[in-house]
Amino acid sequence: MNNIDTYKVNFGPQHPSAHGVMRLVLDLDGEVIKKVDAHAGLLHRSIEKLCENNLYNQNVGYMDRLDYVSMMSNEHAYVLAVEKLLGIKAPVRAEYIRTMFDEITRLLNHLLWLGAHALDIGAMALFLYCFREREDLMDCYEAATGGRLHVAYYRPGGVYRDLPNTMPKYKNGNFSKRRLDELNYNRDGSLLDFIKNFTERFPKFVDEYETLLTDNRIWKQRTVGIGVVSPERAINLGFTGPMLRASGVEWDIRKKQPYAVYDRLTFKIPVGSNGDCYDRYLVRIAEMRESNNIIKQCVEWLYNNPGPVMIENNKITPPLRIDMKNSMEALIHHFKYFSEGFLVPEGEVYVAIEQPKGEFGIYIVSDGSNKPYRVKMRAPSYVHLSAIDELARGHLIADLVTIIGTLDIVLGDVDR
Amino acid sequence: MLDYIKNLIPATFTKHITIKKTVADEITIDVEKNMFLDFCEYIKQNDNLKLDGLVDISGVDYLDYGKSYWETIDATISGFSRGHKSDINYSLYMKKRFCVSYHLLSYSNNFRIRLRVFTDLKDMCIPSVVSLWSTANWHEREVYDFFGVIFLGHPNLIRILTDYGFEGHPLRKDFPLTGKYEIRYDENKEKIIREASSIKRIINTPKIIRKDFRYKN
Numbered sequence: 001m002n003n004i005d006t007y008k009v010n011f012g013p014q015h016p017s018a019h020g021v022m023r024l025v026l027d028l029d030g031e032v033i034k035k036v037d038a039h040a041g042l043l044h045r046s047i048e049k050l051c052e053n054n055l056y057n058q059n060v061g062y063m064d065r066l067d068y069v070s071m072m073s074n075e076h077a078y079v080l081a082v083e084k085l086l087g088i089k090a091p092v093r094a095e096y097i098r099t100m101f102d103e104i105t106r107l108l109n110h111l112l113w114l115g116a117h118a119l120d121i122g123a124m125a126l127f128l129y130c131f132r133e134r135e136d137l138m139d140c141y142e143a144a145t146g147g148r149l150h151v152a153y154y155r156p157g158g159v160y161r162d163l164p165n166t167m168p169k170y171k172n173g174n175f176s177k178r179r180l181d182e183l184n185y186n187r188d189g190s191l192l193d194f195i196k197n198f199t200e201r202f203p204k205f206v207d208e209y210e211t212l213l214t215d216n217r218i219w220k221q222r223t224v225g226i227g228v229v230s231p232e233r234a235i236n237l238g239f240t241g242p243m244l245r246a247s248g249v250e251w252d253i254r255k256k257q258p259y260a261v262y263d264r265l266t267f268k269i270p271v272g273s274n275g276d277c278y279d280r281y282l283v284r285i286a287e288m289r290e291s292n293n294i295i296k297q298c299v300e301w302l303y304n305n306p307g308p309v310m311i312e313n314n315k316i317t318p319p320l321r322i323d324m325k326n327s328m329e330a331l332i333h334h335f336k337y338f339s340e341g342f343l344v345p346e347g348e349v350y351v352a353i354e355q356p357k358g359e360f361g362i363y364i365v366s367d368g369s370n371k372p373y374r375v376k377m378r379a380p381s382y383v384h385l386s387a388i389d390e391l392a393r394g395h396l397i398a399d400l401v402t403i404i405g406t407l408d409i410v411l412g413d414v415d416r
Numbered sequence: 417m418l419d420y421i422k423n424l425i426p427a428t429f430t431k432h433i434t435i436k437k438t439v440a441d442e443i444t445i446d447v448e449k450n451m452f453l454d455f456c457e458y459i460k461q462n463d464n465l466k467l468d469g470l471v472d473i474s475g476v477d478y479l480d481y482g483k484s485y486w487e488t489i490d491a492t493i494s495g496f497s498r499g500h501k502s503d504i505n506y507s508l509y510m511k512k513r514f515c516v517s518y519h520l521l522s523y524s525n526n527f528r529i530r531l532r533v534f535t536d537l538k539d540m541c542i543p544s545v546v547s548l549w550s551t552a553n554w555h556e557r558e559v560y561d562f563f564g565v566i567f568l569g570h571p572n573l574i575r576i577l578t579d580y581g582f583e584g585h586p587l588r589k590d591f592p593l594t595g596k597y598e599i600r601y602d603e604n605k606e607k608i609i610r611e612a613s614s615i616k617r618i619i620n621t622p623k624i625i626r627k628d629f630r631y632k633n
Contacts, residue, residue: 041577048562049586053593055621084440235468235523238551249523256526343626347439350519350530352471363474363517367482369625376474378519386554415577 006034009397013042017120017401020411024388024400031396036389040382043415051375055341056082056156059375064150066377067413070109072101072141073355074377075154080259081351081362082156085344086316092261093307094158099260100195100298101144101153102353103291107202108137109356109408110284110291114209117281117405121222126212133205136198143167143191157317158310163302165190192299199296206288213281223277227391227403230275237390238383241358243407246283247275253354265297277406284408316342341370357381357408381413417527418443424464429455443529452533453543459520459529460548467529469521470545473555475563476515479589482625512536516565518545535565544570562587593617 011024018024021042027035047066051059063074076098083089090098115130138148143164145151153160167187170180186197213219229239234247244251252269254262270286272279310317318337319330346368352361358380365374384407391407392400418437425433432451438444447455459465512534521528533542544567545552556567557576564585567573575582584591594615602609 041575041579044577044579046586049591049593087440233550236550238470238549240471251523340621340624343624345439348444348517348530349439349442350472350528352528359471361472361519363472363519365476367625369623370621371623373481374474374476376472378472378474382554382558383551386551390550 011400013039017404018411019116019404019409020414022385022409022411022414026397026400028397031398033392033395033397033400036392036400038385038388040385040411040414043411045416047416048375048377051372053371055370056344056372057337057341059372060155061150061152064152065412066379066416067355067357067360067381067410068149069112069410070105070356071149071151072098072105072153073353074360075152076102076260077351077353077355077360077362078375079154079156080353081349081364082344084349084351085347085364085366086156086342087345088157088311088313088316090158091308091311093162093302093305094309095260096298096301096305097159097163097309098154099262099265100295100302101141102260103294103298104137104140104195106291106356107288107295108134110288111137113284113405113408114281117402117408118213118219120401120405121219123212123216123219126209129205129208129212133202136194139168140191140195140198143194155310155317157313158308160310162309163191167191167194192302195295196299199292199299202292203289206285206292210285214285220278222399222402223281223406225274226277226395226399227406228274228276229387229391233390234275237387239358239387240380240383241354241356242280242283242287243358243384245270246272246280248273253352253359257352259351259353261298265294267294277402280406343368343370344372352378355380357410357413358384377416379413379416381407381409381411382416385409385414417441421465421529424462426458429458438530443527444532445529446532446534449533449535449542452531453545453548456518456531456545456548464525465522466524467520467522469523470518470549470551470555471521471528472517472519473552473559474517474519475559475565475587476517477563477587477589478513478515483623514540514563514565516542516559516563540564541566541568543568544573546570561585564588 006027006029009026009028011026012018013021013023023039023042025037025039026033047062051062060075060078063078064071066074111130111134115127118126141151142148145153145160167190169187170183172180175183186194229247231247231249234244234249248271250269250271255269267290270283270290272283314330314333319333323330324334344366346366348365350361350363352359359378360380361378363376363378364372367373388403388407391403395403418435421443422435429451432448433455434446436444459467514535516533518531519528520531535542542565544556546556547569554576556570557573559565560567560573561575561578562585578586584596594613594617596613597610598613599608599610
């Protein structure tokens with residue numbers, strides 16, 4: 001009677017816990033997974049091909065749309081790559097702003113991951129708590145850039161503009177006077193005041209999440225010992241970021257190959273030991289606390305050090321609007337910048353940064369023209385998803401949902 | 417760093433590789449195809465190099481390399497030769513059309529290098545490195561999908577990111593940006609039909625390469 005074949009089940013393409021449009025073809029023996037065949041690419045938009053046909057400065061917007069929950073980190077890798085080819089460096093204040101927003105992005109990403117992961121496993125309430133904090137961080141995005149998701153804020157040579165002195169406020173709509181005051185209580189000052197206030201409140205919020213999950217018996221039953229990866233396998237499978245660190249490899253590009261101003265800040269790298277889903281959860285929670293500290297340090301520095309946020313070479317950055325009214329040269333620069341872009345010297349570079357999900361790399365080949373000859377994005381989600389077969393084999397089908405959650409994939413990043 | 421790596425590579429390989437520093441002191445090693453797998457194995461196993469992390473594999477098609485829509489090299493007495501389409505074939509710059517770049521990372525020694533293997537339409541085969549780095553599996557499938565490079569010894573070399581039943585290799589430079597086909601619902605035939613793409617490509621900004629000698633040092 002034991003010669004019953006495994007049977008195939010389609011998981012997706014539209015499945016709430018697949019975090020996007022992903023199709024998995026599972027070979028099941030009863031409830032035990034024998035093989036996972038991941039069909040990626042249902043969200044493929046060929047961004048790499050589109051980038052080849054755009055000017056260097058037009059591509060920043062595409063980077064937001066790769067991994068649409070860690071927008072600014074993607075932009076950071078791209079602008080660093082272009083800057084490396086051009087041989088320029090952004091002003092220090094711009095680098096601090098970038099670092100601060102990178103860490104805000106890390107919080108955004110980890111909060112979404114935590115909420116969605118907990119929701120997948122069955123802890124409903126956490127999703128709402130996580131989105132409460134995400135809302136504040138989104139408001140930071142909005143105050144600085146005008147956009148909440150796809151912001152195109154980083155530019156080759158700096159950031160688009162300096163941080164604003166006012167925070168947008170809730171306007172009198174359907175709120176009572178008392179509720180309105182409650183909502184606006186921390187929005188009287190500048191953006192930096194708001195972020196500072198947030199960093200003071202945030203550790204308590206993380207404590208709240210931990211109260212709900214860390215010692216929760218059901219949470220531990222669902223995550224401990226699921227999807228275990230040894231350090232050697234993690235390196236061989238190309239894992240990066242929290243996936244690698246949870247397996248016990250102390251590797252963080254922010255420390256080992258620092259970019260922006262990470263070498264001037266103090267922070268720790270949380271490392272796990274068992275390499276299972278529970279350790280990855282702990283690592284990401286600890287990372288949120290570290291990110292909060294980094295943001296605090298950046299805010300302190302930014303308070304005391306005003307300065308330019310864009311380099312003043314108008315061959316690479318657009319001139320000020322006010323200059324264009326009086327200066328012919330500024331007008332020409334403006335015209336050339338927006339019609340022809342800038343020419344980038346011949347060569348090829350690879351730049352990697354520590355995106356919330358792992359190592360995000362940009363490989364640009366330039367042939368000396370105003371359009372990149374080839375842009376390749378090294379997406380952490382793509383690499384992590386490729387290991388799903390090895391992680392899920394032998395587990396129950398319910399654990400597959402845990403494993404997809406712990407990989408922290410975004411299908412925009414996988415499929416590009 | 418360059419000398420450090422040079423000293424560690426044994427004489428059996430030196431004939432078949434070229435090591436150089438490229439932009440921003442990145443180290444690029446061009447390897448001949450037939451020695452590629454042996455070389456990878458060596459740099460992965462050697463304790464002083466220990467390049468145990470394969471970060472990324474990407475293909476490059478050098479067909480249009482250095483070709484611009486407007487040639488503005490000659491500033492003659494009659495002005496720039498704008499609007500003139502060049503016949504010069506700059507792609508001769510690269511001897512072979514396709515290149516596969518491997519980005520390697522050493523976790524213990526903390527450095528990165530880039531390996532490049534060149535190949536041509538006549539022989540699109542490159543040895544697969546899945547046996548050394550498991551992560552190469554999907555990366556090689558992607559390069560196969562986008563460029564048509566065939567990785568010998570790959571366990572499951574099928575398309576990954578393009579649609580089921582897709583034809584052609586979209587990141588090759590001779591593949592049109594608009595795609596080759598479009599699909600629509602035909603009311604008469606009462607089914608979805610596929611026909612040649614009707615989109616005309618508009619180039620808003622031409623690709624320009626200007627040899628600017630003013631800032632030459």
